[in-house]
Amino acid sequence: MGGCVLIQGACQATPLWSEAAFSIFHPPSSIRYLLAVQFQKITILGVGLLGGSIGLAARRHKLAREVAGFVRREASLRDCEKAGAVDYATTDLLAAVSQADLVILCTPLAQMRALAQQFLPALKRGALVTDVGSVKAGVVREVAAVVQQAGAHFVGSHPMAGGEKMGVLAARADLYAGSVCVLTPGKTPNAAAVRKLEKFWQSLGARTLRLDAAQHDLLVSRSSHLPHVAAAALVNLVLNSASPQDQAGLCATGFRDTTRIASGSPEMWRDIAVANRKNVVRSLDDFVAELKKFQAALKQNDAPAIETFFATAKQRRDHWCACGASASTK
């Protein structure tokens, strides 16, 4: 076995190949391959769409010697196998976490702290623990405190990818390709752990960004949580049994796309809204103010103001698309 393939000193694993040997026989087509085998064992806690897609990608790019998955229900074991998302899945939490040098919490937000306390006895000293939660301030504070007790490092992650389809059977190895992954290192980060986690996400095709957890939560309340609430409110208003006959028949592709995310998991979105409620409440105030401003122009039949409203939106969105800020778009 050769030396560590990583130049930056974050590698604790013994890789399968040295960088040189790898280069000779398998000319790297991208940096991704130079980073192969970063971990001996990756454990994914909760193997659904997000966790399953991490597993598929980690296996495809050979980022670990083994990828283990923890699931709560026996039935999920078969789905994990069917999807090929992990090397093996188990309902035994401590066995799953034991010897792992990367543990990824992919459970609902509300369960993370309790789960961390449960797996603590099996957590390896020096292990890196992260999560995929959409709200960070609470998790970073709570889970980090638990994980520290085992001499392990916690760095929060928020991979900004997903879909309204749930479960491991919807998982895809390329889910994170081109997406943005925010890392929230916390107040006293372990620099090596942060770099290592960045490389991990980059190996999955994501672009990484470091942010303060509170700042992250404010920004996603506007760019992600508010659109979810708006989409759900549109559906609840329009597809209502009190709506006039023919209403549903007059919903076309614009309605379909604008409300796509309203088909997401209600439990997950309840947790997100609760965890980030102060920011979401504020974003809703701002959104309602924006709607009211437009409504006032409409009441006054102010055609130039109405056109400016739509023109500004088009210009800003087209610019955003053109700038590749939506590189995750297909």
Add this chain to the structure above:
Amino acid sequence: MGGCVLIQGACQATPLWSEAAFSIFHPPSSIRYLLAVQFQKITILGVGLLGGSIGLAARRHKLAREVAGFVRREASLRDCEKAGAVDYATTDLLAAVSQADLVILCTPLAQMRALAQQFLPALKRGALVTDVGSVKAGVVREVAAVVQQAGAHFVGSHPMAGGEKMGVLAARADLYAGSVCVLTPGKTPNAAAVRKLEKFWQSLGARTLRLDAAQHDLLVSRSSHLPHVAAAALVNLVLNSASPQDQAGLCATGFRDTTRIASGSPEMWRDIAVANRKNVVRSLDDFVAELKKFQAALKQNDAPAIETFFATAKQRRDHWCACGASASTK
């Protein structure tokens, strides 16, 4: 030349084939082909995304002996030719309309009445005139009155298809396939003209629905115009120069899809909002009330109410998708 292929007596054209002859050599795969050649001349006034897609489909399915297009600018003539959207395009309005037995107004809403008055001298007696406007009450009343002066029939249409890309170069022959097209026949409709127009849209793959114009305008203010306003308001709020740094980078695929329609034509949406402003003002009140109800639950940290909000939306949208109400979805 054989007899008319249409069983229902709406055909004024001499078709290219008899139904029998056609059946022998080209077994019809759908009713669409039995309806071929319904018109001698179709004229499309304004050959953009909607008009161009009608032209492409009418030519593909051989619904007329000739498809003419009227455009305002010389430059548009070349684009029409490039797209193959019409048999010929012209900037001469009267020549375009002359001898047409189907005239389709595909210009912005605000221009329709004036255009009808301009082409009136060339309009054939007994011709069928329609439009593709997103708001109907005003158009049905105003254009119908003008068209009647020439002894022609006006029936409003609203094909519920489109896209945020504009212009004839974005036109597609299958734009209307699987979409809903609402017909607003007006107070004293010509029954044969209404049936004929229904068959025309069905030949383009649309499902037709007859509605009172005022009822149509109310329903689309909720299912179509409100989502547009919401999408534009989201963009204006989030992609704002006053937004914190990194805000745009944290907009992902959910934001992209929820706001897709905000990239539509500002002029078109100004016209729609102005033409339907009373309904849109009321729909905005209902939408804000829905958002405020959710916000109140959030302020009270009422997790069950928050979950119900998301669960109701998911259930209603999934049901709508499953019912094929979104058969226009791909």
